[in-house]
Amino acid sequence: MNGLKVVNVSKRFGDVQALKNVSIDFNENKIYGLLGRNGAGKSTLLNIITGKIFADEGSVSLDGECIPENDRVLSKLFMMGERNYYPAGMTVVDAFRWTKEFYPGFDAERAFRLSKDFGLNIKSKIKSLSTGYSSIFRLITALCVNVPYVLLDEPVLGLDANHRDLFYRILIEQYAENPATFIISTHLIEEVSGIIEEVVIIREGEIIRNESRESLLSKYYCVSGRISDVDGYIAGKRVLASETLGGLKTAYVEGVPDINSPNLEISKMDLQKLFIQLTNSQGGITE
C-alpha cells in the first residue's frame, strides 16, 4: 500500500487534453526524473498529485489514502512549483517561520545555512527576489522540509551554473542523509541524468516510458558508419531515428547490438539523446 499511486488520471483544459489516462506509481525513497517537453503535462500531473487542481477522472493516493482534501496525507507531500505561491509581501525569514508551523519537520537552521551558501538575503521580501533567487528560496524550502515526498517542478529555472551545481550537491546530500522520494520534473536532462534512478517520460499527456535509468538505457544503442553499412545493419531492426552527415549515418536502434559488425561504430545512448529521440514530434519506432 506504500507509495504514491496515480490511477487513470485524465485532465482537460478547454480544447487541450493535458493528461490522458495516466497511471503511475512512485515508490518510497527513490529519485524520479519526470521528463517531458514543454507542455507535455508534467506540471499538470504534479499539480493534480498535490491537490492544487482536480483531475477530471482517476485518482491519486499516498500510502493507501486519497490525497485531495486530506490534511494528514497532504502533510507528507511538498511541491516546489514553477511559480511562487507565497504572499508577495512576506519576507523569506517569515516564510521559513511559517513553513515550520505548517511542516514541523522543517529544518530552519539548515534553511538559514543554505540561504547563506546561496547568498540569499533572508530579510528580502519575496516579491523583490529575482527569478533565480525566487527559485532558490523555494528550493531551499523544499530541501529542508523533510517530508517523505518532495516534488520539484523545473527546480533550476533561472539559476546560474554555480547555483545549479550547488543545488544538485545539496539535493544529493539531503537524499543520502534523509532518504525521501524526489520527483524532479525538468527538461535539462543532462544535468540530472546521474542523479535520477527512475525515468518517467511523458509525451503529449501520456507516459511513454517508466523504468529505471539503467534498464532504459540498456535497451537502445547508437550505430554509425557509412550510409550503406548502417542501412544494411538496421534492416529488420527497430529503429528510433537516424541522421546523416555527409556520407556518414547514425541510427538509434532498439535491442542488443551485434558484436560482429565490421566497419560500424557502436556506442551507448545517453539519456538526453534518448529523450530527444523518444519525444521528437515525428518520433516513435519504425521497423
Place this chain on the structure above:
Amino acid sequence: MKLNVAVKYRLYDNKKAILIFYIVIVSVLAFMFLFSALNRGNHKFNGSIQGLELASAIFLFVVGLNSFKEIFRMFMQNGISRKTMFLSYVASTAAICIIMAFIDSILALISRSITAVNGGIYSRGVIEMMYGKQVNSIGTFLLSIILCFFINIAFTSLGFFITTLYYRMNKTQKITVSIGVPALLFVILPIADTLLLNGIFFTGLAGILTASFRDPFMCMLSCFVLSGVLMALSWMLVRKAAVKD
C-alpha cells in the same frame, strides 16, 4: 491540528491591517475631540460621529474581499486542504468580528462620554442610531457588542462571497455579472416593477427589509441568516476551486 495553524496564520495575516485601521480611527476621534475642545464656545464648530461601528463593518467587508486568493495559494503550497482553509476562515472571522465588536462598542461608549462633557461634537453608537437605545447599562452594552458582531459577520461574509465568486468565474462571466447585477437591480427591475407590477415588488421588498431590521434582535437574526447563506455559497465555490497561475 492543521486547523489551529491555519487559524493562527489568518489572524497573523489580518493583524497588521486591523492595527492600522484602529490607529486611523483613534487618531481621527482624538483629532476631532481635540479640535472641538480647542474651539470650545465657538459655535461655528459642530460635528457628529454616528454609528462609528459601521466603519469596522465596511473595513471587514474589504477584509473579506482580500481573504481568499493569497491565502488559498499559501495554504495550497503548505498542504492545507480547502476544507481546513474554509473552516479556518469561519473561525478566524468569528474571532476577529467579536473582538472588533467589543473594541468598537468601547470606543463608541468613550466617544459618547466625551460628547457628554464636550458639547461640540455629537456622538452616538450604531445601536442608538438605528434603534434609539442608549448604552447606559451592562445589558445594552452587551447588546451593542452582539449586534455589532452579527453586522460584522454579515459584511465579511459578503466580501468573501464576492471574492470567491469572482475567483471561480471566467472573464466573460465576470463582465456579465459586473454589468448584469447592477443593471438588473437599478434598471431592469425598477422599470419592470413600475410597468408590469405597479410597484408591488419594491414596496414588498422595502417592507421585508424594514421588518428584517425592525429591532436589534431581528437585525441579528437577519444578519445571521444572510451570513449563513453567503458562507454556504462561498463553501460551494471554494470546494472545487483550482489554483490559478
Place this chain on the structure above:
Amino acid sequence: MQLNFEDEKPIFLQIAEQIEDAILSGAFPEESQIPSTTEISVSFKINPATALKGINILVDNGIVYKKRGIGMFVSTGAVEILREKRKREFYDKYILKLTTEAKRLNLSKDDIIAMIERGFEK
C-alpha cells in the same frame, strides 16, 4: 571491429575504478578511510545508490571494509590485490588494443617492441 561499449562503462564501475586508482597511487593508503558514499555521490553528482554499488564491488573484492559507525577503510593488502587484478586485466585492456591498432597501421611486431623500449627509457 571492437565493440565500443568498453569505453562507456556504467558509472558505478567507473567509481570503483577511480577509488582503485587512488589506492594504487597511494592517495588512500592501506588502513586509511575512504570518502563516504554521500561524499562520493555529492562530488560526482550521482545518485548515492550508484556510489554504493561501486563501493560494494570493492567490498566484495576485499579491497575496502566497513568499520561500523565510522566508515569505509582500505584493507591491508589491498594494493597487492589490486596489482594482481590489474596485471590480469593488462593483456585484454592494453595489449589486445595495441596489437589491433598496430595491425591496422601496418606496424610490425619489431616496431612495437622498439616503441615499448623507448617508452620504458623515459
